[in-house]
Amino acid sequence: MTPRTGSAAGSTLAFVESPVQLLNVLEWAHTVAPRTAQEHAESAVPPSVRTRHEAAADPAGEQVDRAAEARTRAPLTPDALTVVVLSPTDPMTRGQLRRMAELARAEGYHVRWEEARGGASAPFQTIGGLTPLLRVARRVVIGDPFSRYVQLLLTITRARDLVVVDDGTATMEFISQLARGERLVRWHRRGGRPGARDIVFAPVSASARRRLTPGGNRTVEVFSSMPMETVPEGVRITANDFAWTRSRFGPPRITKGADLVGTSLVETGVVDPDRYLEAVASLARTHGATRYFAHRRESSEKLHRLAVETGLEVVRPDLPLELIARRGPIGRTILSFPSTVVHTLPLALAGTEVKVAVCDIDPSWLTDHASPRAQGFLSGVTGTARDVHRLSAVAHTA
Incomplete structure (x- = not known):
């Protein structure tokens, strides 16, 4: 059964394919959602940790005032976020994702579970069912910019605000490739010749890379705990300090x-x-x-x-x-x-x-x-x- 998506579900759509991606969506939402000063104080990282981490995350080497930056971003209420799980087939990953989905629902967010890989017709059914939501979403959050599924969804959305949350160390490679204008390829696949599927999918991948490049009225934010050596012009880096995890x-x-x-x-x-x-x-x-x-x-x-x-x-x-x-x-x-x-x-x-x-x-x-x-x-x-x-x-x- 697909969970309800709520009247405000079109505000922000988040697409995740792994438990870590869903965790980092919750961390991102925690920084955007309106919170009291007391809640901010209770979840604060010790200054010695915060200063080193945030200085590394900021390309200019300046400390990030996360509270000030949060005020410049559109607030997020629980009913304004729908998390779409593009479920993989691996049993261990599915099990962790279901547990993370329970935590997301406990936070008040809508979770839509998609059997995105449940057979030959599953991708068509999934994309067809998500297209109406993608058309009206004002902000899209993704966990894996290298995912062909996500890249295809990015060609459908009209959202002007895109957010990339951590998918582990792959985020470091994504930022580097985006800064150099290269095609998006996972680091452990670099150096090999593109396969037939890579060639067929190349136009979609190139379109997704353009969508992930800031320009005009389109904004791109990367929410990450990873260090960034080179940051593309116009991309906003926000430090993930795991405040939600520590508070819960x-x-x-x-x-x-x-x-x-x-x-x-x-x-x-x-x-x-x-x-x-x-x-x-x-x-x-x-x-x-x-x-x-x-x-x-x-x-x-x-x-x-x-x-x-x-x-x-x-x-x-x-x-x-x-x-x-x-x-x-x-x-x-x-x-x-x-x-x-x-x-x-x-x-x-x-x-x-x-x-x-x-x-x-x-x-x-x-x-x-x-x-x-x-x-x-x-x-x-x-x-x-x-x-x-x-x-x-x-x-x-x-």
Whole structure:
């Protein structure tokens, strides 16, 4: 059953395909919705964290006055936002999305669940059903500018205000490509020849990139916790400091041990599976980790092997890790490879005693199929992270 969309649902439409995207829509809505001074004070990040993060997010290097900026943006009331979930087929992702949808409804927002990939006719039915809403929406929020589904929807909407919320480290690549006027391609696919589907879809992708470029009466905002080296002219960057997460969850109970965060770099063909398991085992031994929080895209086969060979307890989170960590219990040290969480967890856990440590990816771990840009991109993810402890890459032992 499709939930009702409310009389004001045409004001703002948000399209999400992952739990993290939906989390960041809630974070964005929290900054836009009218709040009292007391609520602002209760959700404030400690000044030392806020200053470093927001200075990095502002291309001019100036601190961002988020309260002042919020006053310049159109206020958002719960009945003015409809979150459209373009549901994927992966069971783990669907499960987390349903939990996040429950949280969104609890905040008073309308959620419309679309089986967007439920068969050959599903895309046509989904797009046909969403077209009337897209035509009247004044503002559109998207979580993945690289998504072909989203790019196609952008060619339909007449909205003058576009907002891109974080889809993890991919946001850094999106901003860089937009600034250079390049076609939108995910970082781990760079360097390969465009396939037949890429060529057929190229006009739609080019149109979406133009829509995501500010001009005339069209505004583009990027709501992100990621560092931005180059920002396209006219694009407004707003810092995501996870105020909603901190106001709704925690503070967590902190355990004495360490927890390890998984990554899908093996599944995307970037890192060799044997080298990855060796690195996980070495980190667990060195730092006394007992739990492994699996990425939602990690395969069951790899996780079973990991549990057998390392003795780690594999945990399949039912929510994004930022919420799991904030809710607790969580280890005093969180170990991670280069990924989104090395940027987001220090913000979500601001004011706690939890330390986030990141382990570099050794070039010898990369597969022959990895993009030529993989090592540089992953090093950049680590190098730009703030409030984290850097660990040397785990040496490979033959």
